[in-house]
Amino acid sequence: MAQDGIGARVARKEDKRFITGKGRYVDDMRVAGMKHVAFVRSPYAHAKVGGINSEQARNMPGVLAVLTGSELVADGIGNLICGWMVHSKDGTPMNMGAWPALAPEVVRFVGQAVAMVIAETRAEARDAADVVAVEWEELPAITDPAKALGEGVPQLHPEAKGNLIYDWEIGDKAAADKALSEAAHVTRMEIVNNRLVPNAMEPRAALAQYDAAEDHFTLWTTSQNPHVARLVLSAFYNVAPEHKLRVIAPDVGGGFGSKIFIYPEEVACLWAARKTGLAVKWTGDRSEAFLTDAHGRDHVTVAEMAFDANNRITAFKIDTIANFGAYMSLFSSSVPTYLYATLLSGQYDIPTIHCNVRGVYTNTAPVDAYRGAGRPEATYVVERMMETAARELGVAPPELRRTNFIREFPHQTPVIMNYDAGDYEASLSAALSASDYAGFGERKAEAARRGKLRGIGLSCYIEACGIAPSQAVGSLGAGVGLWESAEVRVNPVGTIEVLTGSHSHGQGHETTFAQLVAERLGVPIDNVSIVHGDTDKVQFGMGTYGSRSGAVGMSAISKAIDKVEAKAKKLAAHLLEAAEGDIEIADGEVRVAGTDKKLGWHEVCLAAYTAHNLPEGMEPGLKEGSFYDPANFTFPAGAYVCEVEVDPDTGHTEIIQFVAADDFGRIINPMIVEGQVHGGIAQGVGQAILEGCIYDPESGQLITASYNDYAMPRAHDLPSFKVSTTETICPSNPIGMKGCGEAGAIGTPPAVINAITDAIDNNDLSMPATPEKVWRALRAGATAMRQAAE
Amino acid sequence: MYSLTYKRADSVEEARRLFQEASDAAYLAGGHTLLPTMKQRLAAHDVLVDLTRIGSMKGISVEGDRVRIGGGMTHAEVAGSSEVQRAIPSLAALAGSIGDAQVRHRGTLGGSIANDDPAADYPAAALALAATIMTDSREIAADDFFTALYETALEESEIVTGVSFAIPETAGYAKFRNPASRYPMAGVFVARHRDGSVRVAVTGAGNEGVFRWQAAESALAGDFSANALEGLSVDPDLMMGDIHGSAEYRANLVAVMARRALANLGSAEAII
Structure with a gap:
């Protein structure tokens, strides 16, 4: 192994600039003549937009322009799109309402923008936005998804009767009903997956510049996928032709999915840059992030599981x-369907599955992919059901899972997915052992002596990463292919630049990707630069989400390295007068195996560029590219054990121990992987006990619109995690890796809730399990027991 | 934030003059309530008068049976003061439990008392420790000072220059934090004074702000232990309710925190 190659705990190369404050984010960007944007946003969840009087605003100091939705529509700027077509079970396409970047007629959630002010300073823009007079005609609003379905409630879009977007299904309903009717035992639960606000550290921002002489646009934006942004902005929104638009996503301070999507603000800024001839910047504040970033989760589910x-x-x-x-939103339709229902087999051999999903409009911020995107929702359903079934059946929770584990691979589930590799027993055993699951009874008794209720909960999750084989997702309605691109440029001196279509916004690509190159070409990682996030520098790519950058993005790099390696070996064989098959590349040298004949790596690279002595027919240079389309999804899986103590007086839950045993396939940098798991667990704990996005059901106002009311997890809330990995190599990509970025957020919530419900002996508990909810569940459980006794 | 003028005062007199010269001024100490409110454009002042450099509002002294703390002292200074730790350890511990390290190094005693946030910690200590609030023009008993939510007996331009706390025989504090804001959802300060009287003050929970729980005071006057609180509760109708905790839940927390305070005499316990 190279010293800083695959498997090495290399410190992150990018951290020097991040921890010394030298990162360059969109808001750090300055261009000559740059002006500032503030948006005029709806204070209502649902309202008609009457006239907009901007006269007073235009006369405010520093104000250069006020632009409205009707002007945007008149200029032919296209509506925002959803890029994944999902059909209802009756064959009709999904019912998509129009979404103009600035609303000209109707607003449908608090915070939706109707106009924009451009001024010399940010403060002046805001001052003026405050006095843009909009004639609002408030309409009744609805925020509860279960209540929004149907005709007798406020209707959002004429295209979607009863607010229904689609009524979709997968699997065999008749077979599932039959099995349920014949079952020895049925476990049934109503499960709510709470709505979350993404809370990336850096709020969204956009800086748009138009060069009239060149008819050329540049957009700096907080994006997880700048290439897709350029494509969508050009092909659908008509703001700029693709070859005249450069999109740059520089350092981006976290995304968690929320920066995959194209938002109204960047569309409006591009449009305004051309319309006014001014470079314009918008930087969202935290309040705007709460109101307008795409939220996550928000499912209401009834599940039934049949046992023999x-x-x-x-x-x-x-x-x-x-x-x-x-x-x-851009990928919203796929999240509760193909990213959710296809994982409902969990780690289990289930012969029949049927899932029906109804998508519904409400007067709330758009909902789309958020760390895990569908898989946390699926895992929460499956693993709450398994733990509950074990309790009902009187079986130890690990044993019920073992009884049903898939043990042979590949395994075809009834819901599309074909699991290629895994060893669920291995991760479960590792987690049970690391958590001393067997010794829990003693710890529970000891806690009871201290007046605390101790509980233990298990979660055996599976997820799908490495999205995805393009043909497969195309057949399911995706509007794009989901391959990834890479270009490996070897410089004449032997240093290397890797241009990747992936995008790093916290994942550590500049280190991990360099480690792959170091491993394969024998150069130190300091001699490797990773270039990403600029459509003028990097070939088209698909970006980073769904834990795909390793399995797909690095596979593309690996394929490009194959080509570089082959050419370098061919050249070296020629120079060393040896057979190509005898050449090996390692430790900065290109050697003839078993001899002392060798060249420095840099000498071979230089020879490729001097081109004085190349093999017959070889082109000069050493630069290769690859577009890698994965053969399958990858299937990370693992077992999590959470142990809690509940204070019966207050309902406060303390997480005493958290064990994660994950199978991510081959791991490039264990330290970075552990960091990803830690962050994922923290977010999972956040969802389980702290975070809940609440809208007022009457007014549609966002109640949890700041950190005063939206509870984020803090270090104080978390124990020191015990994380470990087991390994089955993924056979579906050349590196054997699966993906680790979302696992923690996927596997954690059911483990936490299973532990709390175990502690309080009442299974009726929803997320977030706030102290009051736990306290009430404890009292309700005690009441129920008393009534049973009477 | 709207545009404004920032002025720094070197003396209490100068501060008051700067305040009175402006049309809508505000005093700035730690700024933890004021600045976020102004940033969200929920408040607009034409002038901010910074009090944090006024030397006469600094300092801690023990005089007889009282501890006097300058209004400009930060929570971290109070928490770290050996005088306070010796005289009223639970007060030092309370100061050390406010917010986080950044908050404790900016927030001040005077700012907290003058703002009278219904979820602030210090008002509970002020009531339970029979404090006297000293201003630039008079002295006000804590019992008369906190009048309603975010309202005090202070005149418009009056400045809290210090607080004098009675040194109790023993005292303890316990609070249950709001999981989001980490302000107390219920904080109870219990003190037995040298004359045998007992004071129990509750913050974070009451719908009219900080209050003395007189039933608990009477019960504890006879038996200063958690046993005396058995069966005692506050009326949920008098408690605040919000998405973090209903009035009924807060009433429960008040009873629980009172017991915990008694179990933590000489210190402060913070849950969450």
Whole structure:
């Protein structure tokens, strides 16, 4: 192994600039003549927009322009799109309402922009935005997804009767019903997956510049996928032709999915840059982030699981209502369908699954992918059901899972996915052992002596990463292919630049990707630069989300390295007068195996560029590219054990121990992987006990619109995690890796809730399990027991 | 934030003059309530008068049976003061439990008392420790000072220059934090004074702000232990309710925190 190659705990190369404050984010960018934008946003969840009087605003100091939605529409700027077509079970296409970047007629959630002010300073823009007079005609609003379905409630879009976006299904309903009717035992639960606000550290921002002489646009934006942004902005929104638009996503301070999507603000800024001839910057504040970043989760589900007399699952039936918010965001349609229902087999051999999903509009911010995107929702349903079934059946929770584990691979589930590799017993055993699961009884008794209720909960998750084989997702309605691109440029001196279509916004690509190059070409990682995030520098790519940068992005790099390596070996064989098959590259040298004949890596590289002595027919240079389309999804899986103590007086839950045993396939940098797991667990704990996005059901106002009311997890809330990995190599990509970025957020919530419900002996508990909810569940459980006794 | 003029005062007199010269001024100490409110454009002042450099508002002294703390002292200074730790350890511990390290190094005693946030910690200590609030023009008993939510007996331009706390025989504080803001959802300060009287003050929970729980005071006067609180509760109708905790839940927390305070005499316990 190279010293800083695959498997090495290399410190992150990018951290020097991040921890010394030298990162360059969109808001750090300055261009000559740059002006500032403030948006005029709706204070209502649902309202008609009457006239907009901007006269007073235009006369404010520093104000250069006030632009409105009707002007934007008149200029032919296209509506925002959802890029994944999902059909209802009756074959009709999804019902998508129009979403103009600035609303000309109707607003459908609090915070939706109707106009923009451009001024010399940010403060002047805001002052003027405050006095833009909009004639609002308030309409009744609805925020609860279960109540929004149907005719007798406020209707959002004429295109979607009863607020229904689609009524979709997967699997065999008749077979599931039959199995349920014949089951020895049925576990049934109503499960709510709470709505979350993404809370990336850096709020969204956009800086748009138009060069009239060249008819050329530049957009700096907080994006996880600048190439897709350029494509969508050009092909659908008509703001700029693709070859005349450069999109740059520089350092980006976290995304968690929320920066995948194209938002109204960057569309409006590009449009305004051309319309006014001014370079304009908008930087969202935290309040705007709460109101307008795409939220996550928000499912209401009824699940039924059928067991035979041997405790084997015979069928699983799920009915889910998914809240989309007021508009269909870029990938929203795929999240509660193909990213959710396809994982409902969990780690288990389930012969029959049926899942029905109804997507619904409400007067809330749009909902789209958020760390895990569908898989946390699926895992929460599956693993709450498994733990509950074990309790009902009187079986130890690990044993019920073992009884139903998939043990042979590949395994075809009834819901599309074909699991290529895994060893669920291995991760479960590792987690049970690391958590001393067997010794829990003693710890519970000891806690009881201190007046605390101790509980333990298990979660055996599976997820799908490495999205995805393009043909497969195309057949399911995706509007794009989901391959990734790479270009490996070897410089004449032997240093290397890797241009990747992936985008790093916290993941550590500049280190991990360099480690792959170091491993393969024998150069130190300091001699490797990773270039990403600029459509003028990097070939088209698909970006970073769904834990795909390793399995797909690095596979593309690996394929490009194959070509570089082959050419370098061919050249070296020629120079060393040896057979190509005898050449090996390692430790900065290109050697003839078994001899002392060798060249420095830099000498071979230089020879490729001097081109004085190349093999017959070889072109000069050493630069190769690859577009890698994965053969399958990858399937990270693992077992998490959470142990809690509940204070019965207050309902406060303390997480005493958290164990994660993950199988991510081959790991490039264990330190970075552990960091990803830690962050994921923190977010999972956040969802389980702290975070809940709440809208007022009457007014549609966002109640949790700041950190005063939206509870984020803090170090203080978390124990020191015990994380470990088991390894089955992924056979579906050349590196054997699976993906680790979302696992923690996927596997954690059910483990936490299973632990709390175990502690309080009442299974009726929803997320976030706030102290009051736990306290009430404890009292309700005690009341129920008293009534049973009477 | 709207545009404004920032002025720094070197003396209490100068501060008051600067305040009175402006049309809508505000005093700035730690700024933890004021500045976020102004940033969100929920408040607009034409002038901010910074009090943090006024030397006469600094300092801690023990005089007889009282501890006098300057209004400009930060929570970190109070928490770290050996005089306070010796005289009223639970007060030092309370100061050390406010917010986080950044908050404790900017926030001040005078700012907290004058703002009278219903979820602030210090008002509970002021009531339970029979404090006297000293201003640039008079002295006000804590019992008369906190009048309603965010309202005090202070005149418009009056400045809290210091607080004098009675040194109790023993005292303790316990609070349950709001999981989001980490302000107390219920904080109870219990003190037994040298004359045998007991004071129990509750912050974070009451719908009219900080209050003395007289039933608990009477019960504890006879038996200063958690046993005396058995069966005692506050009326949920008098408690605040919000998405973090209903009035009924807060009433429960008040009873629980009172017991915890008694179990933590000489210190402060913070849950969450």
